[in-house]
Amino acid sequence: MRRLSEGFYPGLICAIVIMVLVGMPGNFFPAVVTLWDWLSPDKLVHLLIFGLLSFMTLWGYRNVIPQKNKNYFRKLLVVSSLVTISYAGLTEILQKYVFVGRYGCVYDFIADTIGCIFGVLAFMFYCKKNKKISRSKMNI
Numbered sequence: 362m363r364r365l366s367e368g369f370y371p372g373l374i375c376a377i378v379i380m381v382l383v384g385m386p387g388n389f390f391p392a393v394v395t396l397w398d399w400l401s402p403d404k405l406v407h408l409l410i411f412g413l414l415s416f417m418t419l420w421g422y423r424n425v426i427p428q429k430n431k432n433y434f435r436k437l438l439v440v441s442s443l444v445t446i447s448y449a450g451l452t453e454i455l456q457k458y459v460f461v462g463r464y465g466c467v468y469d470f471i472a473d474t475i476g477c478i479f480g481v482l483a484f485m486f487y488c489k490k491n492k493k494i495s496r497s498k499m500n501i
Contacts (some may be wrong), residue, residue, distance in 0.1 A: 372418030372441075376448060379410050380489025383453065386462030407472035408479065415445040434488075442481055449473030462470045 418441045426434055449470055457465025 371421040371446075372414060375414045375417040375473065379414055379448075380452065380455075382410070383456055383463065384460045386460075390461075404472040406495075407469050408476035411445060411449050411473040411476035412483065414448070415441060415477040416484050417480075418445055419481065419484040423488070430489035438481055438485070442477060445477040445480070446474050449477060 391423075419437065422437060426437070453465040453467075453470045453473070456463035456469075457467075
């Protein structure tokens with residue numbers, strides 16, 4: 362039987378890669394001056410990497426979810442969201458106070474949070490689609 366903590370490995374690996382990337386000096390990224398600048402490529406990168414983190418955190422549990430009830434699924438979504446959004450906040454704090462050549466930004470945190478939410482929604486879509494596929498195979 363697979364331990365529950367083993368499902369967290371894909372998300373953990375993704376989190377380590379993200380921490381390395383956000384810790385690297387990034388003088389080549391454009392500076393955010395106004396709210397409209399949040400649509401810069403930098404913000405899209407934040408959306409993508411934290412969406413991937415959120416999705417991969419849940420992906421590790423994809424085989425456990427069908428064996429559990431809906432309440433377990435909801436708790437997993439909430440915990441994953443809280444963990445990934447907290448991690449996003451931690452990376453911005455570290456960029457502001459610890460990493461040399463990096464600057465923490467509220468707009469980056471907003472982009473990170475939106476990415477985390479998109480990752481959860483993408484995983485929910487995957488589960489819904491996968492559930493339909495498995496039901497159609499059972500009816501044949």
